[in-house]
Each structure stands twice: as structure tokens, then as C-alpha cells.
Amino acid sequence: MENGGGKPVAAGRWHFGVNSALTKISDISIRPVLNMVMANIPEDGLRPVPLGHGDPSVFPCFRTTSVAEDAIVDAVRSAKFNCYASTVGILPARRALAEYLSRDLPYKLSPDDIFLTGGCTQAIEILLSALVRPGANILLPRPGFPFYEARAAFCGLEARHFDLVPEKGWEIDLEAVKALADENTVAMVVINPGNPCGNVFTYQHLAEVAETAKGLGIAVIADEVYDHLVFGSNPFVPMGIFGTTVPVFTVGSISKRWVVPGWRLGWIATNDPTGVFRETKVVDNITTLLNITTDPATFIQGAIPHILQNTKDDFFKKTIDTLKKTADICWDKLKEIDCVTCPHKPEGSMFVMVKLDLSQLEDINDDIDFCSKLAKEESVVILPGGAVGLKNWLRVTFAVDPSSLEEGLDRLKSFCQRHANKIK
Numbered sequence: 001m002e003n004g005g006g007k008p009v010a011a012g013r014w015h016f017g018v019n020s021a022l023t024k025i026s027d028i029s030i031r032p033v034l035n036m037v038m039a040n041i042p043e044d045g046l047r048p049v050p051l052g053h054g055d056p057s058v059f060p061c062f063r064t065t066s067v068a069e070d071a072i073v074d075a076v077r078s079a080k081f082n083c084y085a086s087t088v089g090i091l092p093a094r095r096a097l098a099e100y101l102s103r104d105l106p107y108k109l110s111p112d113d114i115f116l117t118g119g120c121t122q123a124i125e126i127l128l129s130a131l132v133r134p135g136a137n138i139l140l141p142r143p144g145f146p147f148y149e150a151r152a153a154f155c156g157l158e159a160r161h162f163d164l165v166p167e168k169g170w171e172i173d174l175e176a177v178k179a180l181a182d183e184n185t186v187a188m189v190v191i192n193p194g195n196p197c198g199n200v201f202t203y204q205h206l207a208e209v210a211e212t213a214k215g216l217g218i219a220v221i222a223d224e225v226y227d228h229l230v231f232g233s234n235p236f237v238p239m240g241i242f243g244t245t246v247p248v249f250t251v252g253s254i255s256k257r258w259v260v261p262g263w264r265l266g267w268i269a270t271n272d273p274t275g276v277f278r279e280t281k282v283v284d285n286i287t288t289l290l291n292i293t294t295d296p297a298t299f300i301q302g303a304i305p306h307i308l309q310n311t312k313d314d315f316f317k318k319t320i321d322t323l324k325k326t327a328d329i330c331w332d333k334l335k336e337i338d339c340v341t342c343p344h345k346p347e348g349s350m351f352v353m354v355k356l357d358l359s360q361l362e363d364i365n366d367d368i369d370f371c372s373k374l375a376k377e378e379s380v381v382i383l384p385g386g387a388v389g390l391k392n393w394l395r396v397t398f399a400v401d402p403s404s405l406e407e408g409l410d411r412l413k414s415f416c417q418r419h420a421n422k423i424k
């Protein structure tokens, strides 16, 4: 196998070896960074507190609704979903999703606007690949979700970054977006509610995003994997509302709202009432790509209509109440810690970004050093901000049960006190 510069990459008598296209991106991902941090946890140490990644499904207070569990069991027992699914997903599931997403829109989506994927992850993967052409670039938020960078690098799409501005509640710097874009820019990514910042964009800001993208002739990729997970003053506004201004690809999944990331069901929705995506044939690329990948398990697809139609509001309310409570705990406890500042109270998703003040710490070099020592001394896992694009910040998830969160943040506080600069 030849690679990169055309030189054989494997040494010795074997013809296979490392792929340099993959080495380039092997560290642009949350998981390896978290694994590196977690490797510092001593085996006989305190009970680990995971504030690093957003998967609260392990905590009883975040268990999914029995409506969803029963829907899966019934789908399996019916023996109707043991077959292969169709390329874009089975019709009843796409129809149910079109109805579910249309509830929040001023127009109706059709089942043909919905493409089922293996979680939101595969939706992103397919979309970026569908948008590639020679020399193309995509605009990504910083801080952001590094899977976009990794996939863009892998499929040969140049990534350019615009800032989210902490002093403005992490709003997008739209002037930067305009300055970055050129005739090769295909799309910009908007993650709302935000990971990693826990912000929720206002209607007004999203309207400006739509006008900006329209002016630049680019699509919007709206990552709404945290749809409806909001608990501040801003309601959740789907980007698709602005579909007549600018065509929008919405990506989402049941992973976060139903707290079942292991079920691997996500989607791409084309919010495009004026038909730009069909005219430009970019939807044909999506179908072609889905043809050469595998599908979400058919019985999960089979359960989707039931899950979407019958989940009770009290389940959603319970999840949101818990997140609101844990976000409050997080905000209050972080305020008590001298060496960190939190510019914006989280209003959605499961995360908050916290700035480290290294000048107040005695023997800490950077965010990675901070998180590694914290794991070693306190068995608390936090993600170094560098992993999401902001060096010397931290991303803390509050989607854990309240007592573990309190304990984790108390340990964070004593860690900071222990390492505080004595000579002031």
C-alpha cells in the first residue's frame, strides 16, 4: 500500500502499515485525550467522578423512558424488523421523524427530507463527505466539537475557524465568518444548544446567521443533537425555521434527548423549502454515500415512530429539571474556586466552558497538566479545553447525578487550593 508522499509506509517484509492520512487526525478527537487523562487515575484511589464526557445514561436519574424501552422490545418481538432496511431508512421511521421535526417549523418536512444514520456522528460524516469538492472549505466554530475537524481532515475538506465569543454568551463572530468565507466555502456549522459551551442561541442571532450564510451562498449545517435540552431563558429555536432564507441541513439523534447514545439512531434532515439542495443535487451525494455504508439497526428504526409519538412530556421535563439542577450546582461551585472563571452560565446541553487562570497556580503548566494531575490526585476527570479548540480552558459536563457532581467539584476545589500560588 502506498500512501501520502508515495513512499511505501510499512517497514520490513509486510506490505501493510500505518496510514499517514490517519496519523494526521489520530489526536483530533475527544476520546484519546480523555483516555490520556484517565490513565492517571490511581487504581486504589478515590471513586472516579466522570465530568469529562457527555454520556449520562449510566446514572439512574437519567435513565431513558420505559416508552422507548418498550418500543424496542415490541419492535424486536414483532419480527417485522429482522430485515435489511432501505438505504435512507425505513419509511415509517422517516415519516415519524418528518412529523416530529415539523412540529417546530413554519412548513412541513416530507419523509424524503429525512435520511437515517448511525447516530448524529454518521450524519456528520456523510454530510461532510457529500459537500467535498476539490479545494472546498468549511467554517467550523471554535471552541467546537472536534469530530468535525477530524472528518473534514479525513475527507479533504479544509477547516476554517470562526470564534464563539464568551463575552457575548458564546455567540458566533459573524464578521469573522464573512472574512473567512470565499468562493470555495461550502457550509458553516452551528451547534445549538452548544457543545462545549452550554449556550443557546436566540432567534435573533440565528436569523443573522441565516442572512450571513445566504449572503455568502453557503449552506448551514445545524447540529441540533441537544434539541430541546434547554433550561435557561432562551427557548430552543431550530435553524430549520430559516430554511426559506438559507438551505439548512439539520443533524440530530435520539442519543441526547432520550439519553440512549448506544442505540445509534440519528438523522440528516434537509430544511430546504425552496429546493436548493435538490437543484444542486447535493442530496444525490447523500443517497450515494448512504448506499455504500451500513444502516442503523432495523429494529431501532422500527421503534422510532412509537418513541417519537408516545414519549411523555414528564420524561423530558424530568431530564431538563435534573440538568437545570446540576447546571446550577456547577455554576455555584465553580464560582467558589479562585483559579477558574466561568464566563457564561450554561442554559442548555450538558457542558460548560471554564477558563483556567494559570498565574494563580503554582506547578501547573497547562490544561492537560491540570487535568492529568487532577485525575491523579482526586480521580476527577475533566476534559482539557485544548481538545475542543481552547487551550487552557476546561470543559466540564454537569450531566451526572447531583451527588457525584457535588463531590467532583468539591475535590476540584481542594485540588485548586492545594496547588494555589502561595507567593502572591
Ligand SMILES: *Cc1c(COP(=O)(O)O)cnc(C)c1O
Pocket: 118, 119, 120, 121, 122, 145, 191, 195, 223, 225, 252, 253, 254, 255, 256, 261, 265, 266
Ligand atoms: C454527542 C454529539 C454528537 C454525536 O451524537 P451521536 O448521536 O451520539 O452520534 C454530535 N454532535 C455533537 C455536538 C455532540 O455533542
